[in-house]
Amino acid sequence: NAGVMQNPRHLVRRRGQEARLRCSPMKGHSHVYWYRQLPEEGLKFMVYLQKENIIDESGMPKERFSAEFPKEGPSILRIQQVVRGDSAAYFCASSPNQDGELFFGEGSRLTVL
Amino acid sequence: AQSVAQPEDQVNVAEGNPLTVKCTYSVSGNPYLFWYVQYPNRGLQFLLKYITGDNLVKGSYGFEAEFNKSQTSFHLKKPSALVSDSALYFCAVSLPGGYNKLIFGAGTRLAVHP
Numbered sequence: 001n002a003g004v005m006q007n008p009r010h011l012v013r014r015r016g017q018e019a020r021l022r023c024s025p026m027k028g029h030s031h032v033y034w035y036r037q038l039p040e041e042g043l044k045f046m047v048y049l050q051k052e053n054i055i056d057e058s059g060m061p062k063e064r065f066s067a068e069f070p071k072e073g074p075s076i077l078r079i080q081q082v083v084r085g086d087s088a089a090y091f092c093a094s095s096p097n098q099d100g101e102l103f104f105g106e107g108s109r110l111t112v113l
Numbered sequence: 114a115q116s117v118a119q120p121e122d123q124v125n126v127a128e129g130n131p132l133t134v135k136c137t138y139s140v141s142g143n144p145y146l147f148w149y150v151q152y153p154n155r156g157l158q159f160l161l162k163y164i165t166g167d168n169l170v171k172g173s174y175g176f177e178a179e180f181n182k183s184q185t186s187f188h189l190k191k192p193s194a195l196v197s198d199s200a201l202y203f204c205a206v207s208l209p210g211g212y213n214k215l216i217f218g219a220g221t222r223l224a225v226h227p
Binding site for chain 1: 117149154155156157158159162203205212213214215216217218219220
């Protein structure tokens with residue numbers, strides 16, 4: 001059973017470009033969470049999705065950031081018009097149900113030049 | 114505001130000695146408490162969690178944690194450290210019914226020396 005798969009593992013973008021980060025949850029998991037880790041900091045909750053629905057996006061910046069988890073395919077975290085402050089590691093996690101154990105992916109490291 | 118504090122940026126311990134990584138929290142209600150470990154350029158791995166019951170929780174790789182409600186602490190411990198335990202450790206909390214919206218501490222780097 002493959003774990004949570006994230007790609008790309010590393011992404012370099014110039015200011016103003018778009019970044020798309022993908023997350024395939026573990027098989028059988030329909031709950032997906034995105035967390036952001038800034039350098040030398042802990043993870044911060046961004047958004048919680050359950051197939052085709054955004055349940056909680058209270059941690060998402062109000063502008064430029066969006067997330068989706070379509071019926072088919074991976075969850076996508078999209079960052080438009082990236083700025084240097086968006087440079088971070090973005091972790092996806094999945095669980096089989098609302099309170100189930102979280103399984104984390106290895107993260108996508110975004111660098112904005 | 115709800116928060117998790119890990120007061121030590123780094124903990125150094127000799128191999129074979131006991132280790133403690135400290136965590137305190139400020140959360141209303143009765144939170145769920147977690148410890149995760151992160152190796153370089155990897156995702157977080159679950160170590161253990163406390164929901165209710167016995168204050169001493171045993172987890173993976175010989176780690177355990179002690180919940181102390183009066184001190185709002187959840188310190189991570191291991192009786193005998195290994196060099197391979199060297200990693201970044203995160204304490205986290207979530208609220209009952211709050212699904213997996215975890216609040217993480219800033220992390221403590223554990224260095225175990227041979």
